[in-house]
Amino acid sequence: MVTWFDEARLDDERVLGAHDVALRALAESGARVRRESHDASAATAEAIAGQQGLDQPRAVIAAGPDSRLLRAVLEPWCPVPFVAWPGPALPGWAGSLDLVVMLAPEGSDRSSASAVAEAVRRGCQVVVACPPTSLVAEHAAGRYTTVLPTVTGDQLATAVVMLDYLAQVRLGPRADADSVAIALDAVAQECSPFRDLAVNPAKMLAIALADTTPIVWGGSVLAARAARRVAESIRRASGRTALAGDAEHLVPVLEAARPRDVFADPFADAADVPADLRPLLLVLDDGAEDPVVREQRGRLQAAAARRDVRVETVSTDAATEVARYASLVLQGTYASEYLRIGFVED
Missing domain, CATH: 3.40.50.10490 (Glucose-6-phosphate isomerase like protein; domain 1)
Structure with missing residues (x-):
């Protein structure tokens, strides 16, 4: 049985309606943060x-x-x-x-x-x-x-409740539930199923991921944590390999990629020969400008350029560290869900 990606499904109202429960749960992420913060x-x-x-x-x-x-x-x-x-x-x-x-x-x-x-x-x-x-x-x-x-079962909303407590007893940074919820609402609006491919970054990212092996990297500690969450959601959605890790572990994977064959016919013998999925480097950028982060990003992008590996970037300008983490995870999760929606089995 062959699995292929049909990008037309991402703008098909009937198909999207069949996945309304999952997409609605993503859209309500900000509301869950507000509810948990208020109730606790x-x-x-x-x-x-x-x-x-x-x-x-x-x-x-x-x-x-x-x-x-x-x-x-x-x-x-x-x-x-x-x-x-x-x-x-x-x-x-x-x-x-x-x-x-x-x-x-x-x-x-x-x-x-x-x-x-x-x-x-x-x-x-x-x-x-x-x-x-x-x-x-x-x-x-x-x-x-x-x-x-807590009542929603949402990991991030539960974490915001705890972080708010720890900030008020001077054991952690300001969590600010409102800024987290605002960041999540902004992602839900940008990545809404009602926005078509031309203006929807999550749908475009899903198309880019569809015929690749994603290599997900985040530079800061929180972005690296987000990268692991995004890679996990991609694996669940596609049933395919998706890697996340430190630059020193991912650079060898990129350097091992075979050179692209510009004469290859992606449709020849598709039913008999499994596709040779090339890596794609997905960079989660939370705005960290630490010299070590810049150096690692440069190494990864240089390795990708040498092997002609496509690079995609997911970024955020949310107000706080936790809000930026939340934004990156939700953007990646939306892309994963559109990836799931686009796959069709023949």
Whole structure:
């Protein structure tokens, strides 16, 4: 069975209507951030009031599967040691002097419940963003525990709730839910299914990705995290390989690309010979101007130029670091969904 990409499907109202649930969920990303921020504001204020007069924790431990997202945001800013610990336990030294934070958007993960229960047993201060009646919330019950209630199951919206709390207790940068929601709304408007190919960057990116092996790179810590999320969404949408990593790991992949054969007929024997998918370098640019980021971007683009590899760039000018991360991820996710829509099996 041959899978091919039909770009006409991206402007077909009937086809787009059949994928309305997925596209609507993307369009509502900003609304979920606003809802979670509003609904958790009272619990956040109460938790902050309870911290008045207390010393800063000895260390902050981000537990659970989404701990690396918190680390990407907080590690450069946190005034005390910060550790991401995604496993079902805690580091051996964690105790009553430390703060354990966790994102549990669904609240049903048994590994997260185990980690938070251990934190409670050790007497750690615990702050969990999760549904208030979930498995994780039940295991988090304790004297030094705060549950920031969430309801949408959205990882990013849940993270914004936690980051807002941490910013107000001076353990992280300003998250600003409004700026994140505004950035997400802007992407939803630009990438709307009602905008046709000529003016829709996500649809154009999906067309570029369709017959390639995407190599996704982000220079800053948050952009690199976004690159991994985008590569994951491309793999889910297409069932094909999509790579994300540091420049030192991706440059050899680009340099190994075979030279383009300008005389090749892409339609010859298409039914019998699988297409030789060439790489495409997808750069996620969040505006970071660090010299190391510029040098790595230059190396990747030079390697791509030497092997005649196409380069596409997704950029953002959102107001805050978290908003820029959110914008990059949503743009990549829209492109992935259009990629899924465009594929047809014969």
